[in-house]
Amino acid sequence: MLEKLRNNDTAIMLAFTAMVLLGPIILAPFGAGYPDLLQRFAIFGIFAVGFNILFGLTGYLSFGHAAFLGIGSYMAVWSFKLLSMSVIPAIILAVLLSGLFALVIGYVSLRRSGIYFSILTLAFAQMCYNLAYSVLTPITNGETGLKVLSSDPRILDGASEGLPLPSVLGLRMIDTWRGSFLGMDVQFNVGFYFCAVILIIAFYISLRIFRSPFGLMLRAIRTNQARLNYTGINTRPYALTAFVISGMYAGLAGGLMACTDPLAGAERMQWTASGEVVLMTILGGVGTLIGPVLGAGFIKYFENIFSKINDNVLSGFLDFLPETLREGVVWVMGAFVGEGWHLTLGLLFMIIVIFLPGGLVEGFNRIIAWFSRPKGGDKATARVPAE
Amino acid sequence: MGILEVQNVNKRFGGLQALNNVNLSVREGSVHAIIGPNGAGKSTLLNCFVGRLMPDTGSVMFNGQSLLGLKPHQINQAGVSRVFQTPEIFADLSLWENVMIASFARRDGAYRLNAFGRVKADGEIRDHAERNLSDVGLASKRNMIASALSRGDKRRLELAMCLAQDPKLLLLDEPTAGMSRADTNNTIDLLKRIGESRGITKVVIEHDMHVVFSLADRITVMAQGTPIVEDAPENIKGNPKVQEAYLGGAHA
Numbered sequence: 001m002l003e004k005l006r007n008n009d010t011a012i013m014l015a016f017t018a019m020v021l022l023g024p025i026i027l028a029p030f031g032a033g034y035p036d037l038l039q040r041f042a043i044f045g046i047f048a049v050g051f052n053i054l055f056g057l058t059g060y061l062s063f064g065h066a067a068f069l070g071i072g073s074y075m076a077v078w079s080f081k082l083l084s085m086s087v088i089p090a091i092i093l094a095v096l097l098s099g100l101f102a103l104v105i106g107y108v109s110l111r112r113s114g115i116y117f118s119i120l121t122l123a124f125a126q127m128c129y130n131l132a133y134s135v136l137t138p139i140t141n142g143e144t145g146l147k148v149l150s151s152d153p154r155i156l157d158g159a160s161e162g163l164p165l166p167s168v169l170g171l172r173m174i175d176t177w178r179g180s181f182l183g184m185d186v187q188f189n190v191g192f193y194f195c196a197v198i199l200i201i202a203f204y205i206s207l208r209i210f211r212s213p214f215g216l217m218l219r220a221i222r223t224n225q226a227r228l229n230y231t232g233i234n235t236r237p238y239a240l241t242a243f244v245i246s247g248m249y250a251g252l253a254g255g256l257m258a259c260t261d262p263l264a265g266a267e268r269m270q271w272t273a274s275g276e277v278v279l280m281t282i283l284g285g286v287g288t289l290i291g292p293v294l295g296a297g298f299i300k301y302f303e304n305i306f307s308k309i310n311d312n313v314l315s316g317f318l319d320f321l322p323e324t325l326r327e328g329v330v331w332v333m334g335a336f337v338g339e340g341w342h343l344t345l346g347l348l349f350m351i352i353v354i355f356l357p358g359g360l361v362e363g364f365n366r367i368i369a370w371f372s373r374p375k376g377g378d379k380a381t382a383r384v385p386a387e
Numbered sequence: 388m389g390i391l392e393v394q395n396v397n398k399r400f401g402g403l404q405a406l407n408n409v410n411l412s413v414r415e416g417s418v419h420a421i422i423g424p425n426g427a428g429k430s431t432l433l434n435c436f437v438g439r440l441m442p443d444t445g446s447v448m449f450n451g452q453s454l455l456g457l458k459p460h461q462i463n464q465a466g467v468s469r470v471f472q473t474p475e476i477f478a479d480l481s482l483w484e485n486v487m488i489a490s491f492a493r494r495d496g497a498y499r500l501n502a503f504g505r506v507k508a509d510g511e512i513r514d515h516a517e518r519n520l521s522d523v524g525l526a527s528k529r530n531m532i533a534s535a536l537s538r539g540d541k542r543r544l545e546l547a548m549c550l551a552q553d554p555k556l557l558l559l560d561e562p563t564a565g566m567s568r569a570d571t572n573n574t575i576d577l578l579k580r581i582g583e584s585r586g587i588t589k590v591v592i593e594h595d596m597h598v599v600f601s602l603a604d605r606i607t608v609m610a611q612g613t614p615i616v617e618d619a620p621e622n623i624k625g626n627p628k629v630q631e632a633y634l635g636g637a638h639a
C-alpha cells in the first residue's frame with residue numbers, strides 16, 4: 001500500500017503540496033510556525049532539492065554551491081534597485097545569472113572528477129567570496145552588504161513613497177494574516193506562500209527529472225561513468241546540464257532570500273554555506289526525492305532552537321540543581337548551544353551518517369518496514385531503490 | 388580490406404612492450420578469435436580499439452575511419468561495442484534500466500536532453516530493452532538490481548547492453564568467464580544466432596577452447612605482445628608455434 005503510494009507521482013505531489021501549504025498550521029505546535037523560519041524552510045528546501053539533482057543523481061559533490069546562492073541574492077537586490085520592487089523579475093534574473101555562472105564554473109570544474117572536482121568548485125566559490133569583498137565592492141557594497149534605498153532609480157515602478165518593500169501582485173512579502181486554529185496562533189505570510197509555491201514547482205521539476213531519461217543518464221554517471229562512455233553517451237554535457245540546473249536552483253534560493261529580506265552580503269557565499277547544503281542533503285537522504293527537503297527543514301529547525309538557547313536559559317532550565325553543580329553543567333552544555341550549536345549539528349550528523357547512511361528517509365523507511373512486517377508475515381519485500 | 392584494420396600498433400608501459408608491432412585484419416561478418424597466454428596483450432589491444440588507450444604508433448581503421456583520437460562515446464556511436472573482461476555494468480540500477488540506457492544511446496545518440504519525458508512511458512525503449520534482455524535469458528530478473536547478479540549473469544547483462552546497440556563490431560573480452568557450462572553453451576548459441584541474423588562482426592578473446600572452436604572463423608594467437616600465428620581453426624591446433632607459445636608463456 002505504502003509502496004504503491006511511493007511510486008505514484010500524483011500522490012507524492014498531492015501529499016507534498018498539502019504538507020507545504022499547511023506548513024504554518026502543522027508546524028505551529030512545534031514553535032516553528034512563524035514566517036521567518038517557515039520562509040527559511042522553503043528557501044533552503046529549494047536549495048537542497050537543486051543540490052540533490054547534481055550530487056544525488058550524478059554523484060558529483062560540489063563544495064561551492066553557495067556562490068550561486070550569493071549571486072542570486074545580489075542579482076535580486078539589483079533588480080529591486082534598478083527595475084522594480086516586484087519579486088518576479090528579481091527571481092527570474094537571479095536564476096538566469098546564476099545559471100550563466102554555473103555554466104562557466106561547471107564547464108571548468110567538470111574536467112575533473114571526485115575530490116578534484118570538489119576542490120575546484122570550492123576554489124571558485126572562495127574566489128567569488130573574496131571578489132565580493134574586494135574588487136567587486138562597487139557591485140556588492142563590500143562588508144556593508146547591498147541594500148535597497150528609497151533613492152534607487154527603479155525604472156519600472158518609479159519612486160514609491162517611504163521604504164520600498166518587495167512585493168508580488170500588489171501584496172507585500174511581509175504581509176501576514178494572523179489567525180487561530182485549535183487555540184493556536186497561526187500566521188499566514190505572503191513571503192512564505194510565495195516561497196512555498198516556488199518550492200512546490202521546484203520539487204515537481206525535480207520529480208520529473210528523476211523519472212526522465214535525462215535523470216536515468218545522471219544516475220548512470222554516478223554508478224559507472226566509464227561504462228556510459230563506452231555505451232556511446234557523452235557524459236560531460238549531461239553532467240554539465242545537471243550542474244547548471246542545480247546552480248539555477250541555488251540562484252533561485254538566493255533570489256528568494258533577497259525577496260524575503262532585501263539585502264545581500266558576501267557571507268552567503270562562504271564555504272560554510274556550501275557545506276551546509278551538503279549536510280542537508282546527506283542528512284535527509286542523498287539521491288532521494290524528499291530527503292533534501294527534510295534535511296533542510298531538520299537543520300534549520302534545530303539551528304533555530306539550539307542557537308537561541310543561551311547560558312541564562314540553561315540556568316533557568318537547570319534551576320533544580322545545586323549552584324556549584326549547575327555552573328558546571330551549564331558550562332558544558334553551553335558549548336553545544338547558542339554560538340556552539342554547530343557542535344550539536346556535527347554530532348547529530350555523525351550519528352545519522354553512522355547509523356543511517358541513507359539519512360532521514362532511510363530512517364522513515366525502516367520505521368514503515370518495521371510496522372508493516374507483522375501484517376504481511378513475509379519479510380521478502382523486494383528492495384525498491386528509495387525514492 | 389577488413390572492417391577492422393590494425394597496422395603496426397605498438398604500446399609500451401614503462402619497460403614493458405605490451406604490444407609489439409601488431410597487425411590484424413578482421414573480415415566483415417566473421418568471428419575472429421584472439422587467443423594467447425595471460426599477459427599476451429589481448430585486452431590491451433582491445434583497449435586501443437575503444438579509446439581506453441592510445442597506441443604509441445600505428446593505425447586502427449574501422450570501416451575506413453581512423454579510431455585513434457576519438458573519444459570512447461564516438462567510437463561506440465560509430466558502431467563498436469565491447470564486453471569487458473571484468474563486467475562493466477551499472478551496478479546500482481535495475482537490469483532493465485541497464486539495457487534501456489543502451490537503447491537510449493542507440494536511438495537518441497550521444498547527448499539528448501530529455502528531462503520531462505518519462506522513462507517508463509517510452510514504449511519503444513521498453514520493448515527494445517525487454518527483447519534484448521530476453522535474448523540473453525534475463526527477462527525474468529529485469530527488476531533486480533544489477534549488483535545482485537552472479538558474475539556470469541553480469542556478463543550476460545553486459546552482452547545484452549552491447550547487443551541492444553546493434554553494433555557493427557562487437558568486441559568480447561572473455562565473454563563466458565565465470566559462467567556455468569550450460570550458460571556458456573547458451574551464450575555460444577546466442578552469439579551464433581545473432582551473428583547470423585544481424586551480421587555483426589565479432590572479435591572474441593577467450594581462454595576456453597571449446598568456445599573458441601565453436602565460434603571462430605579465424606584465430607590469431609598472440610604471445611608477448613605480438614601475433615605469432617593467424618589461421619583457420621582447423622590448422623591452429625596442430626601448429627607447433629602455438630604449442631610453444633602456450634608452454635613458453637606458462638614458464639615465463
Ligand SMILES: Nc1ncnc2c1ncn2[C@@H]1O[C@H](COP(=O)(O)OP(=O)(O)OP(=O)(O)O)[C@@H](O)[C@H]1O
Pocket residue numbers: 400403405423424425426427428429430431432472
Ligand atoms: N594500464 C596498464 N599499465 C601498465 N601495464 C599494463 C596496463 N595494462 C596492461 N598492462 C600490462 O600489459 C601486459 C598485457 O596485459 P593484458 O591485460 O593486455 O593481457 P591479456 O592478454 O589480456 O591477459 P589475460 O589473458 O590475463 O587477460 C600485462 O603484463 C599487463 O600487466
Ligand SMILES: [Mg+2]
Pocket residue numbers: 429430431472560
Ligand atoms: Mg585480458
